[in-house]
Amino acid sequence: MKTLLAFSFLACTVLQSMGQDVTALLRKAEQASIQHASTMDMAITNVKPRYTKVINMRTWSIGNKHSLAVITSPKRDSGLTYMRAGDDLYMYSPRIDRVSKLPASMLMQGWMGTDAQFDNVLGQSSFVDDFHHDYQGKVDVNGAPCHLIACTPKDDVAVAHARVNVYVSVQHGGWVRMQFFNRRDQVSQQMDALRYGVMDGVLMPVEIGMTGKDGVQRTTMEVLQWRKRPDLTEAYFVPSRMTQLEP
């Protein structure tokens, strides 16, 4: 009996310690893009059967819960501003000169007709705290070896995804692919880090491809410029800020 107890205790410890390793791996992969307060210029290209549209924007962000994005082109949309402050989501349209609070459910909605979601544009959700993590071994993604980590939401957490597979590069420790599964266990969205680069001394994915439900990659997000902004604080992210930005 004692032996059995001792064995099971040991088993738990081993699993727990392994779990911590996986979480650390995930944390490191995420941290690359969110550990610094920053400002970034980004171009999002959306290719549809009938048109191709390029949206340029500038963002300010701290962590993954505070983010502000203003569209700089095309002309019709320039000045449109989106902001995430904690769990609140806002939009400012210069046409109506008004800040509108958007429902939090919009986070998982497609953003401006692209396959990116609001969540992707305004700070990626973290899988570290709200998910269980299972290490699934190594797999190759585009010829490069990756750790596959299966994330399933903790019981008491309301999240939009039924599960997420995160592929973390063995070579540089950054994420290479994320697959989001819906409740029917179909891939509802996939993000691929197409290219890594160093911006302001930080290694980060600088080109990300978004693949929609139909498995076609139509949206790419490209980081044009990224700078650390240690001066930014959470106080920066207030609705009144949105009306003061110059596109």
Place this chain on the structure above:
Amino acid sequence: MSLIQLNDVLKIYTSKAGDVTAVDHVSLSIEAGEFTAIVGPSGCGKTTLLNAIGGLDRPDKGSIRIGNSDITGMSDKALIDFRLNNIGFVFQAYNLIPVLTAMENTAFIMELQGVKKTERLQRAMDLLSAVGIDGKANNRPNQLSGGQQQRVAVARALASHPQFILADEPTANLDSSSTGQLLDIMAKLNADEGMTFLFSTHDQRVIDRARRVITLEDGKVISDVHV
């Protein structure tokens, strides 16, 4: 040539109880202007004989000629038209059309014959006054007594200018004064206008006025008396 000529007329009714010879090889001729009664007990064949003469029923054998026409060979439809234009009928139950006035009942046959309106109204009025009920011209049958109805029926029978009038027990439903009036009218028409009347009857008052009495029994003529 006689007005009506029956040659060896035979009519047999078939029933469950057996065949009944209603008219048994009767040959008769009736001249224009006669006022003749066919008499005999019930079931002697009077009505059958009259129906055969009137073209309402076909004999099984023999022939019936009226004027120049042999009616035994006529189609049903031709017979209807023949009756319309050649024979006046007076029935025991009057049989006026209940929805028509006395005047209209009288004019009815003429309308079927295609007589013009003014002409038929004039003649109907003349006939109604001839039978003595011109005062009731616009009354419907249910507003007339039995005697009055039968007089309208006579007027109707005369309306078509028939070759003769067949009257089947015309007085059976009438009281004696009505019977007397009716017989007076018919006798007068016979005397003044030479209209031929052929009655079936067992009413003694009719027999008394008849100038020829043919007696039938079991379908056979047992006597034929000219008064």
Place this chain on the structure above:
Amino acid sequence: MSGLVVRMAWRNLGRNRRRSAITGAAVAFALFFAIMIRSMQLGIYSHMIDTVVGGMAGYVQVSDSAYWPSQDIDLSMVADKDWLNQVNAHPNVESASPRLSGFGLFTLAQHSEVGQWVGVDFTAEGTDSWIQRLDAGSYDIPDGQEVMPVWLGRRMAENLNSRLGDTLIALGQGFRGSPASGRLILAGTLKLGNPQLESRVAILHLADAQFFSGAEGMWGQVLITPKQPEKSLALTPQLANDLPLANALWSSWEERMPELQQAIEADSAGGIVMLFILYMVIGFGLLGTMIMLASERQREFTMQIALGVRRKLLAQMMLLEAFFMSLLGVIAGAVMGRAVTFYFHINPPQMVGEAAEAMESQGWDPVLPPSMDLSIISTHALVVVILTMLVSLWAVSVVYRSPAIQR
């Protein structure tokens, strides 16, 4: 047919007045019920078709071939005014008008409603029909890029707690990923006969809608009202052939809303079965009367045939008598039916309770406006008269079987 026949047939009606009255009443009753059933049914159908099809969806619709069923604004078609002029000039077309629509969030103070905005060319659609739909407010507001007037379904206006002149904020998905956003001035509210539409539709000027959504020069669809809307289904391929437009999908409402068409057909068939049963019952009743009547007249037929009346004439008389009898019933039934449907036309019956809820949940106003189509009356009057005439053939057969003597 001589006047004699007509006179006698007519007077025969008076011989047994009670029977004639009861027979006429049976005919009147049958016709009255037929008129009621069909008027209510057809009224409801045309109410459904008018409100949904005529008002909002169009009898015939032309859109980009990919537009249905998503109605994605990105799948709008390029506005082609020359082609539209040709459509309007087509002899079978009453009117054709472009629309542009999409979905959005409408906000006033603390209230928000999700709705469908629809850009409408009022002039092309005929101002009259839009004036009829106006519940409050007016259309007398010029097109302008500064202020966009909006006309909301009255339930939506209520839900937003809005008043005329209020400024609403509208946000939505615009053309090709652009967010649609704008300030809209509430210029009027609309009654659309359909609670679902009334609680979600926001009407804009077409030009405003194009600006609002960033779809300048685009049409979502073109609605065509044919001169004979009831022939939409057959007309659609003909119009498509006469008025070619590249990459366009032509559809009649029956194709786009087969469930509505099928529901109508099924319901209508049910009504016709009911009427058939009613006619059977009335028909046998009439037959009973006719058998009795003919046997009463048997003696009279015989006597008249003896006098020299042709059977054809007697048959005509009986048919005419039956015709008069049914005609009296038809007149009474038609007058009653017309009177009651007219009353309900002025005061449409309002459903209450569960039935009303069921209707509302299906998307219709819980009112039952009867159809005022006179052809309902003429059709069923004809059916009733024919039925009576068929039944009176019994009397005709008795006439032809009558001998010349009593047996």
